[in-house]
Amino acid sequence: MTDLSDLATLPSVAGQPLTTARGIVVIHPSRDAYLGVAGDLHDVGFDLCSDLCAVDYLRHPGRDLPPGVEGERFEVVVNLTSLARRQRVRIRIQVPESDPSLPSLVGLYPGTEAMEREAYDMFGIVFRGHPDLTRILMPDDWEGHPLRKDYSVGRVPVQFKEAPGPR
Amino acid sequence: MTDQENARPTIADHDTGILRLPEDVVLDPGGLGDDFGEDEPMIINMGPQHPSTHGVLRIVLELEGETVLRSKPVIGYLHTGMEKTGEELTYVQGATNVTRMDYLAPLHNELVYSLAVEELLDIEIPPRATWIRMLMCELNRISSHVMWTATNGMDLASTSMMIYGFREREMILSFFEKTTGLRMNHNYIRPGGVAADLPDGWEDDVAAIIDTIPGRLDEYDDLLTGQPIFRERCEGVGIISPELAIALGATGPILRASGVEWDLRQSMPYLFYDQVDFDVIVGTVGDTFDRYAVRLNEIRESCRIVAQILEKLPRGDYRSQDKKVTPPPRARIDESMEALIHHFKIFTRGFEVPAGEVYTAIESPRGELGCYLVSDGTNKPYRLHVRAPSFVNLQSLPALLRGGLIADAIAIISSVDPVMGEVDR
Numbered sequence: 001m002t003d004l005s006d007l008a009t010l011p012s013v014a015g016q017p018l019t020t021a022r023g024i025v026v027i028h029p030s031r032d033a034y035l036g037v038a039g040d041l042h043d044v045g046f047d048l049c050s051d052l053c054a055v056d057y058l059r060h061p062g063r064d065l066p067p068g069v070e071g072e073r074f075e076v077v078v079n080l081t082s083l084a085r086r087q088r089v090r091i092r093i094q095v096p097e098s099d100p101s102l103p104s105l106v107g108l109y110p111g112t113e114a115m116e117r118e119a120y121d122m123f124g125i126v127f128r129g130h131p132d133l134t135r136i137l138m139p140d141d142w143e144g145h146p147l148r149k150d151y152s153v154g155r156v157p158v159q160f161k162e163a164p165g166p167r
Numbered sequence: 168m169t170d171q172e173n174a175r176p177t178i179a180d181h182d183t184g185i186l187r188l189p190e191d192v193v194l195d196p197g198g199l200g201d202d203f204g205e206d207e208p209m210i211i212n213m214g215p216q217h218p219s220t221h222g223v224l225r226i227v228l229e230l231e232g233e234t235v236l237r238s239k240p241v242i243g244y245l246h247t248g249m250e251k252t253g254e255e256l257t258y259v260q261g262a263t264n265v266t267r268m269d270y271l272a273p274l275h276n277e278l279v280y281s282l283a284v285e286e287l288l289d290i291e292i293p294p295r296a297t298w299i300r301m302l303m304c305e306l307n308r309i310s311s312h313v314m315w316t317a318t319n320g321m322d323l324a325s326t327s328m329m330i331y332g333f334r335e336r337e338m339i340l341s342f343f344e345k346t347t348g349l350r351m352n353h354n355y356i357r358p359g360g361v362a363a364d365l366p367d368g369w370e371d372d373v374a375a376i377i378d379t380i381p382g383r384l385d386e387y388d389d390l391l392t393g394q395p396i397f398r399e400r401c402e403g404v405g406i407i408s409p410e411l412a413i414a415l416g417a418t419g420p421i422l423r424a425s426g427v428e429w430d431l432r433q434s435m436p437y438l439f440y441d442q443v444d445f446d447v448i449v450g451t452v453g454d455t456f457d458r459y460a461v462r463l464n465e466i467r468e469s470c471r472i473v474a475q476i477l478e479k480l481p482r483g484d485y486r487s488q489d490k491k492v493t494p495p496p497r498a499r500i501d502e503s504m505e506a507l508i509h510h511f512k513i514f515t516r517g518f519e520v521p522a523g524e525v526y527t528a529i530e531s532p533r534g535e536l537g538c539y540l541v542s543d544g545t546n547k548p549y550r551l552h553v554r555a556p557s558f559v560n561l562q563s564l565p566a567l568l569r570g571g572l573i574a575d576a577i578a579i580i581s582s583v584d585p586v587m588g589e590v591d592r
Contacts, residue, residue, distance in 0.1 A: 051554040060543045079526050086434050111416025137243040
């Protein structure tokens with residue numbers, strides 16, 4: 001159904017590990033190649049960035065990664081859509097815990113602005129070059145990044161009124 | 168930062184009109200002082216407690232007189248950590264969680280979640296279940312759009328429209344209540360099928376709905392579409408070009424109103440949308456009136472689809488017969504100990520989903536509703552991310568508001584149709 005064989009011939013995509021997940025081509029670029037891959041995909045018609053989100057693989061027992069890609073703690077997942085070709089393609093980038101940063105896609109896809117802020121807010125991944133990388137859903141003075149796996153769910157203590165005495 | 172990282176700025180800030188202040192500036196109108204002359208731009212705060220913001224949306228506006236220069240939506244007031252909650256609930260419980268995100272289109276949320284789980288499980292859904300899902304989703308689309316027409320009417324000072332819209336929505340919610348037991352937050356579409364078969368006499372109920380709605384839409388046309396005051400407030404207000412809409416990630420009626428024929432039901436068909444006949448409604452100008460017209464006509468198209476489903480809905484199972492995901496029938500529990508244990512296990516422990524990752528997307532009334540699901544092979548999702556259309560569509564608000572009046576801002580916010588439960592999750 002989807003013929004994506006031409007994607008592998010793009011200069012920036014060639015050499016990057018490619019897999020297929022349920023009919024969708026998944027590209028696993030290195031962090032340095034990330035922006036180039038996204039730029040080339042944008043040029044061949046993947047003009048809508050449907051989704052950008054992060055995943056914390058801290059407690060995941062093991063995921064499918066092609067040979068040559070070493071799993072890091074964080075992963076940023078970008079789903080791009082081509083309106084003209086009616087196709088999707090996915091980019092998965094490994095982001096290490098020691099340096100959780102990634103170049104921003106905002107220049108290329110302005111619609112990723114809020115999504116990158118959400119990923120920063122929830123996972124603490126810094127998108128270099130983002131014009132306004134502040135918290136978006138949590139309060140500005142919040143500590144920690146709630147969707148990280150080492151951030152516990154937490155509980156609000158329930159205050160019960162003291163039970164009335166017999167008299 | 169290398170030069171390459173910023174080599175491709177396609178759309179500058181001044182085009183999209185997003186208000187950005189230095190990090191140390193606190194957006195507090197009270198702190199701005201009195202030294203602002205009348206000609207200086209002024210920053211004012213709209214919301215979060217504003218009747219026209221459809222929930223708790225706050226917008227920081229930069230004004231020159233009454234003209235909006237730049238603006239910035241501030242969100243998060245309804246954030247309850249539903250994605251984190253989703254990681255704590257089993258796959259069986261998950262539908263109860265996601266259905267609360269977009270509370271005007273709960274069935275779409277359940278559908279995209281169920282489709283993602285089913286794709287990881289790799290199970291087959293019986294045709295009747297798929298048709299029932301389509302029927303319920305299209306009715307939900309009608310009720311959501313009717314609700315939007317109602318609130319939009321109220322924002323533009325047509326209070327009677329508010330009452331009419333709620334009247335029509337009530338018909339559909341009554342049918343939902345009859346079918347699912349609840350008017351909202353149904354938990355009806357579940358991984359494996361739907362929770363229950365359609366009730367007796369559902370054909371008559373649905374036929375009554377699709378017989379009534381088109382006539383009511385003609386009344387709306389009389390009330391709003393042809394009305395000079397309404398048109399004056401909508402036409403030419405908040406125009407967005409197709410290029411900018413795509414760049415900002417806008418989908419749904421905003422994108423279609425700007426003339427892009429992009430509807431996931433037709434572009435990337437899911438369920439059985441490739442077996443029904445309907446048109447994708449597109450606008451030409453991309454203004455507030457086009458967004459109104461697109462939604463109004465989408466109701467008509469949804470009625471067309473529902474009429475076709477009425478004819479095509481086959482007999483059969485309403486949920487998968489895969490024992491792994493489907494509990495045994497109620498009657499079996501009384502006679503079989505194994506069935507009782509099986510039933511108990513499904514609702515306490517749930518079922519395990521093979522490890523993997525999947526992104527599914529459907530066309531919700533507001534645009535592309537996506538679900539990125541990562542499984543680690545246990546009975547709970549490892550990561551559940553919902554791509555909420557309202558969340559992304561809100562980014563087009565500064566571009567729409569730029570250069571308009573504050574009075575137009577009310578019409579424009581309404582035409583974006585943000586559902587804050589979905590924006591903040």
